[in-house]
Amino acid sequence: MSALYKASVLVLVFCGFILNTGAQTPTPGPAPVPCESRSNTSCEECLKNVSCLWCEPNKQCTDYPVKSILPPSSVCPLNDARWGVCWVNFLILIITMSVLGGIILIAILVCCFCCCKCERIGNKREDAMAERQNRARKDRQKVRRSEMQMRHDEIRQKYGLAKGSPYTRMEDE
Template identity: 70%
Template sequence: MAGVNTLSAFILAFIFFGVFITTEAQTSTPAPNTISVPCALRSNTSCSECLQNVTCLWCTPTKQCLDYPVRNILPPRSVCPLNDARWGLCWVNFQILIITMSVLGGVIIISILVCCFCCCKCERVGNKREDAKVERQTRARKSRQKAKRTEMQMRHDEIRQKYGVEKENPYARMDDH
């Protein structure tokens, strides 16, 4: 269970780091004069200069600054190959981003399934323990009842002997004697 907690903490830290990097990339304020410059005019400059505008996409091999194709989630290969496309940060390419997010998603799903499995297993073990406890209590109660019944029977027999009303036949009526 400690391994699952460590894994969960690692995943949360990794997600926090990713959100922090993404937020940092999106909140960096460009200079006022660079906002109005279209992406195409920033071609043949640098990646960092191109990505000052959030709507721009940098293609490394061609050194082109392009408008991000907003109709697609990922830029098509005809615009720029995923391995060479940069958006938000110059050091993050789309291919590595997709692989990382897929692995993260898989790890999160697997950890959720492991947690659910562990919880269900613990619940079943707990139910088995409760069932065994109830069964032990029932057996103990029955044995106490049996001991009390035997003790009562012995007391009744002693009283019958004392007053001479012993029964030879336990099914016979008392006033037949």
């Protein structure tokens, strides 16, 4: 569970970084304004600085706690924390990324299962086709043997070598 939690947190931070880079436009400035000075303004104003975290209920703009992946509840609850963009909170982002990761994992497993099943079906088809070919070959061989036997019997009969019954006695002449 903790490995899944850590993986979802890493995905969360990565997506936050992507959302953050797409949402902000680089503006040249002399020095970044400290996050605390942007408190009691707006979320958009706070999040212009990448290293800032906006806490919705108390309108506080603080530095993102980089030592922990997720901001602790003492700084701001996950449901109220915003980073990168104002319309996504951490809790929804974690849940969404976990669900998407699960769907992707299930899709990969289904694809692997289908590929293995298709391969087995292909092998069964090849086996069935080989069996049909063997049966057809044996049938042709039986027909050829019976035709050959009939020709031999005709030749024996033509020259008087045919036996009426194998149990009859040979007559002396």
